[in-house]
Amino acid sequence: MVGKAMSDNELVEAAVGGDERAFTSLVRQHADAVYGHALRFFGDQSTAEDATQEVLLKVFRSLATFDHRSSFSTWLYRVTRNVCLDMLRRGARQPLPVDPVDLVPAPVSDFADSVANRTAVEQAMRALSPEDRAALDAVTLFDLSYEQAAEALGIPQGTVKSRVFRARRVLVSMLVPVELTERGA
DSSP, X not given: OOOTTOXXXXXXXXXXXXXXXXXXXXXXXXXXXXXXXXXXXXXXXXXXXXXXXXXXXXXXXXXXXXXXXXXXXXXXXXXXXXXXXXHHHHTOOOOOOOOXXXXXXXXXXXXXXXXXXXXXXXXXHHXXXXXXXXXXXHHHTSOOOHHHHHHHHTSOHHHHHHHHHHHHXXXXXXXXXXXXXXXXX
């Protein structure tokens, strides 16, 4: 029954009806966004993996309660954010940053550049306020519209737009190479 053309809502209905392949398909389509949000939230791979597992377990247990008033991705974003906040309250705290060199098996010049760029982006993301980071994650990782993000975050749409704009402005200012800013480009 599960095909590539099935929408999230069709997959949800099939999964609620007992189709394990439909649930697996939902997980495959959305797990990267859940993990990405958790990684940005905690700044630690292990904690992000734990959070992702907890989110997917919660989704599995409560999928039948999804009422289709919002899109599945909006609902999933809310579940992900709530699980991360709950873990933080329970004591899952942000660990000290790990040296990226420890994570790289064998340095290759192209791979090293990629790791350096990823590390810079993750550091820049952690520099954002939690509110700006949450709005940016909702729009970029979960591909929510501004309206859906506003609903998920419980804030006005204009606030989401300003937070996303501010987050993008901060990221650009932190990630633009120094040579470009010195040349006035």
